[in-house]
Structure formats: C-alpha cells, structure tokens
Amino acid sequence: MGVDFDTVYVDDVSRHYGRRRALAHVTLEARRGEVLGLFGPNGAGKSTLISILSTLLRPSGGGVRYGAHTVGDTGDALRGQIGVLGHDLYLYGDLTARENLRFFGRLYGLDRLEARVTDALGRARLSDRADDRVGSFSRGLRQRLAFERALLHAPRLVLLDEPFTGLDDDSAQVLIERLRTLRDAGHIVVMATHDFDTAEAVVDRSLCVDRGRAWPVADGAGTLRERYRRTLAGRA
C-alpha cells in the first residue's frame, strides 16, 4: 500500500514516562517544502517529539496524522515514508559504510540499490572510505553517513535530531545545502538542534519547546537565537 502525505498534524499530543511529563498538549503542523526547527533546553521534550513523529513512541494522549493516515491504519508502509537521523546514529560499526547502506536499503525494499548506495556515498563524500568499517570513522564521518542512510529511501518526512553534531564547518555547510535541496524537492523536514547559528540559514519556521510545551519563536528583529531567548523569557 503506497502512503504519501503533504502535512503532518500533531494534535494535542502528551507523553508521560511514568509520573514524569515529557510533552504536554503539543499541537503543531509540519508542511511539505518547509524546514521546521525545534529549539529548546536539554530535556525539554524535543527528542520525545521526534520519537513520536517517527512512530517509535506512542503518545500518552492526543494523536499524530500523516495527511489522512495514522500509524494504526497504515502500519509498516507509513514507516517507509519516514527517515530518521537520531542522536545515536543507527550504524553498525563492524560493517563498512557500503554494507550499512546496502543493509538498510534491502530492509526498505529499494530498487536500483547499488546505484542509490553509490550516490549516497558520493553525497556523504565517503566514496573513498566506502569499504572501510564504520567503527574506524570519526564522529563527523559517521554523522555524514548516518544522514545519507536516513535519506536513502527518499522519505517524505525527514526527522533530524541534532544533525550538526560532530560536523566541521565545511560539512555543516554541505548539510545546509542538502536540507535546502530537500525542502525544494517537497520533503517535510523537522529538525531539533541547539545550533542556532547554523540552523538559522535553513529553517523556515521555528518552535520553542520547553518543559514539554511548544510555541512559535517570536517574529521580529534580531537573530534566531535572540528571538528564541525572548520567547523563552516571555514564557518563564
């Protein structure tokens, strides 16, 4: 069953871990062709929100719709339209870069797999390290590979948790360009990060997440960081 969607709707979503509240009544939309930035202090609930959007976690209350679909009615097919770059990179250290991409490509049932893998290695600028074990890579190289792994199946919804971690300046700029390309190609990108300066170059809309609640970062003058701080101070 093919599943596609233009908008992701998060409706009054709450999530509790035992007695601890990670998210409380969060409502938002993420639309096709936009990069939505999630900003907030550590432990604010950003990663929990990403996990719920990725279908890994179920909300304790509220729900998420992917266009007209929900996790319950589309099952496995929906996950084929979601790509996730987590804080942990989801790569096998004992496999080579090429084997990692090939393995995940097979799980996603991709056609033209070898061509896609070669292209992905090229975009990650790892063609010369394709047959080296990932365990021997630096954090930055693994981050680049993990990013391309998340995009190998051309997902509609791209979820990124701290995508700039470990990247040098050049790699961060390449990632920014890649995110712009994704946006222009009609993907929905949701990105949680603390890197305001880098993210400002690409985010279309920003949300401030704090103590499990989310609201738009204030418009107006100043950099993204300054507007975020104003928003946070106004809600304190």
Added chain:
Amino acid sequence: MGFLQTVWTIARKDLVIEARSRELAYTTLFFAVSVVLVFSFSFVVEGVALTDAAAGILWVGIAFSGTLALGRTFERERQSDTLKALLLSPVERSAIYVGKLVGVLLLMLVVEAVVAPVVGLLFQAPIGRAPLLLAGLLVTGTLGFAAVGTLFAAMLIRAQSRDVLLPVLLYPITVPLVIAGVRGTAAIFAAEPNLAVAQAWLSMLVFFDAVFLTLALWVFGPVMGE
C-alpha cells in the same frame, strides 16, 4: 519486502558481523567448554562418570553459553541504537524477531557441535548411539531456549541491569525445556538406552517450541512498540 527476505537480511547481517569479529563464537565456545571441563573434574571419578551427569552438563553448558550469546547479540544492537533503526524500517516486527532468533540459533548450534563431542570425550557419553535423535533434541531444545531468550534480550535492551535480569527471567521459564532436553539426552546416553523415551521428550520439546514461538511472535511487536 517479504517476511523470509527480511528474516534472511537480518540474520545474514548478524552472521557477517560475527564472521568478522568472531567475538561471540570464541567467548561462548570457550565458556561452554570451560563449564564442561570443570564439571568433568567433579563428576568423573576414576574414569567413570556419574549416571546422567553427561546429559545434565551438556545442557548446562548450552544454557549458560546461550545466555552469554543472547546478551552480547543485543549489546551490538544497543551500541548505536540500531534496534531502533530496525524498528523504524517498513518491515514486519515479527520478521525482525525471527531474523535475530535465526542468528542466535545458528551460533548456538555451532557451539553445540563442538561441546557435544567434548562431553562425549570427557564423560564417555555415547553421542554416536542415536545421532539423529540427539541432534533433534539439541536443535529443538536450543530453538525453544533461543526463542524465549531473544524476546527477553530485546525487551531488556534499555534496562541498566539487563545482564543480571536476562538469566533471572530466562531460566525459570525455560526450565521445562532444559528438563526435557536433559531427560531425553539421558535416555540416549544410559547404559540401557531407551530411545522411545527420548522420542517422547523430543515431542515434548517440539510442543514447547510451538508454544514459545507463538507467544514470542505475538508479543514482540507490541513490546517493542514502547
């Protein structure tokens, strides 16, 4: 992607990683042989083994080394949170479970192929008396043990004390399997072998396998959902 293709993709990935590192094969094999060797000093007196000791030691070695293999297999999935990546892929979750199970099962069977002859040698156990029946007991017993163990190891992947909790949960539930394996094997190794009794225990193991596999396939998806 079809169920069996997914199973094979995941199992083959585990086997490639193991063939490259050989970490699990060496540690479980060394551990199992050590267990058998240590027990042989207690239960073999003047070259004669205590009655039924060989069967018991063989299955203790299998259970202990299997627990080690299960824990380490999922430790690999924990290191870079790759189990999440498997759960995020558009494949049936039961296929992920069976793929992991096949990988563990093959590894345990390789270990048993070495440990059984060692038991035969040290305890003068007649492992060649009914080889197919013995192989059947080992394969079905190991399948049931690995079926339960794979489920628990996956469930405990995020638990801090998973190394302690795995045997605590696993052994009480697999006791019927181990007892059936021991009694069936003892019936083959006995001075007066009773192959009909061994076959009865084999049937019991097949029954346990069916129950454990069905339950594990049923609960793996919902349990991994959180």
